[in-house]
Amino acid sequence: MTEQKYKFLSTPRRPVEDRRFVAGRGKFIADLDRPNMLHVAPLASHYAAAVINGIDASAALAMPGVVDVITGAELAAAVQPLMNGLNTPNVRRFPLAVDRVRYAGEWVCAVVAESRALAEDALEKIIVDATPQPFILDAEAALLDTSAPVHPEHGSNLLLDRKFVWGPVDDDFDAAAHSLSFSVTWGRNSTVPIETFGVLAEWNGWDQMLDIWASIQMPKYADQIARSLDLPGNAIRVHYDVDVGGSYGVKRGIKHSVLVGYIARKLGCSVRLIEDRLENMRAGDAHGPERKFDITIAFDQDGTVRSMKMRALDNAGAYAGRAPFQLGKPISAIVGPYQINSVAYHALSVTTNKTVQEAVRGFGQAPTNYAIETAMDRVAEYLGMDRLALRQKNLIRKDQFPYLIPSGSYYDSGDYHAVVDKVLTAADYPAMLAERDRLRDAGMMAGIGIAACLEPSGGNSSFEPLLNQSNQTSTWMESCQVNIDALGKVTARIHTTSSGQGHETLVSTVLGEVMQIDPELIRITRPNSLESLPGNSPVGSRMAIMLGGAAARAGEKLKAKIMAIAAHRLGVAIDELRYEGGDVLANDGRRLAWDEMVELAHRQYHNLPDGMDPGLASFDIMQVPTGDALPVDDKVQMYPCYSFEFHLLLVSFDPIIGRPDIHSYFIGHDCGTVINPAIVSGMTYGGIAHGIGAALFEEFAYDTNGQLLTQSFLDYLMPSSHEVPAIQIVKHCTPSPHTVFGQKGSGESGYLGAPAAVSGAINDAVSGLGIHFEKLPIRMSAISDAIAAKTS
């Protein structure tokens, strides 16, 4: 029997957060009431585009319980535009529409009242005089000179137009035996948490302090509120002890927050805005990428893929938001897990009269993976080669790590072939093929989906300087504070909100491992932003690496201090001591117990080494590993760690009905050292469920008038327990050389490959009919219509 490497890490342990949630004792934003709190309801635009001639709110203001009506004109005179990170000064965005509306549902003005119900009643009394304007919904059309710009002051709809060439693309295309071109489109969807976004702001004029509670997951949130409201940074106090009811990237209601922050300060009150579902869907500004890919790929007769040209056109919606940068993250894994020698990448982002995008799980990586995996399937089809064999031929080999990809990032570690082999064994691939053929013989359409992809993790903001050369940000840190109190108990502080990722479990487990203390005995707190060290929140699958790393390093610092105290007390050199279960043992057999060292540190300054500060406290502010440079020649190391996943599934459907039934789903997953197995598995299952939604059901669909059609859960369909099958995870561990325990990220796992895999399975099922589904989601109706058109 081999000795277990870790005592607490990678062992099955209950996440500590779960207890309060199963009892309904989470502290969500809508659960917070403040005395005399006011409520906000925004008025939504009926038009996709219109000029606002005037707003008559007099009847609303005359209603009992109505306190104020805020307009965009008032707000624009009082607050700074919201930041977007691009050099587009004339694409200005305020929380409320200013002079013109740019999408259906955009907030025109906001009623402040004593209850939400009264505020909603008052909305019906507001008269907006508006003149409809031409609008544009399609991204390709938005590029045309003849199309009206969504922001006339900007002069066009183009937000981002960057061409990259990494490696000898022309030479590789010339040398390749074949090339093929195709287009695929990723439909507009999002993570759509069950909790909508909410924020509560409270201004205290005597303290000159704006307190904020929000269901937020956003880097630099407090800073952005301060900038917009022209307040000092230390006049914004964001409370991090709010539980966030799901986010997966999108809970970044900066416009909501600036709006209520302004109202709170103007009226000297507490004020809360909780989106209802309709507001969330159409104007929460939390849609995800909508992206068309045009791909040409060069390859040899033996299946070697040499080079790829990718044009990615993203439909940002009415304001820049985070949309353009979601074209940036995929640069860090632009060749997927494959040995592709060169890439030309043309990233385009345009404004249209649709809802604004926000960061969505994977930050653009899932759409790109879908495009790359579709390319692999198309090459195999072209060559008449097995899809699996083609991938195995092109996968980066274990002996090639660290592997430098053309766009400048090194992949840290991996054993992709081993993961694939494990999955094929676990799934009994020959039996799966036989079952597919049996289903086909029985008259069903049946297909197998295969997808391999990477999860870049340890998120930083390297895509910002890469896409915007005036941005010089390389710092992207996370931090942790640890205190051992005078009774010897450990408390750690973390400096962000959490939306289900289990950060309290992460930190207590890591600290317990480092300090050899039962994690159950370690308490984790979430102070407010003014009592916090700098951090950048859970984005880009970074917290296991960054928060786990900072916690481990803070623990190591405390251990070092404890060792120094013990060495001084025992009169020996530190290297004659060892740390064991919280106690310190000398080579001569003497032992100093934990409680004795706590006593020394807290009460016996006279027995501490000269110059040592009393107490037992430490902190660590950790920079993202490998994040030490700005881009040079359009290349930079973007993420430190690359997790690998390999999906394999069997789908069938009736050719007339076209409703996909997933028979079995396997995923091989390698995210390095796992901190908590149940948390990692849960994220992976959930990511796959979300990916099944993106592949088959979920889309923010607009009609020709620019109205959002799918604005309730009756229309925007999310997978239920019937649509998500039992999923088998096949685990593998290739530690990262860049992290404290070898851990990599897993917060986006499953979602990054599931859409590609499900699409591949559907396409395999209809391959005999010569059908290619080239757009996600692939709805039942699309399947049955396509088959009917081919067979009737």
Place this chain on the structure above:
Amino acid sequence: MNDVTLTINGKPVSGVTEPRVTLLDFLRDVAGLKGTHAGCEHGVCGACTVLIDGTAVRSCLMLAVQAEGEDIITIEGIGGSGARAGELGVIQDAFCETHGLQCGYCTPGMILAAEALLSVNTDPTEHEVREAISGNICRCTGYVQIVDAILLAAKRLGQRNDAAPSDANLVWGLNS
């Protein structure tokens, strides 16, 4: 305004409310029980699920005045309360054991849906579990560990010495 009197977690509760107020808002704003969550407010997501006479009901689709005289169990009625706060019911404990949740927002509704199932079916199949929670949307878990939790809870309940649970006996913390 209307007077409403009903029984929540075994205790009588009275309140004055507008006829348009949903049972969900009444529970949260009048009774002060914040464990019942608003997700869609149009009856699809199940985050607002409560038990009325043992049946899982969406409290966003029912007006408070319609609940007059009803016997309602919310998540606060499951597990220990008061001095016994912190004591988990069997189903709650199973959700912790399998990590059948992440953000915790849909969790109260899921647990009440599971309570409703296990009160009438003590040995459900996986398919029956999936059917029972198919009206509750979870965006975090992909349901896998939720299904595991409910099957585990069924197994543990089946191994108890006392009889299979029924109706209000599901309120473990109040009756045990």
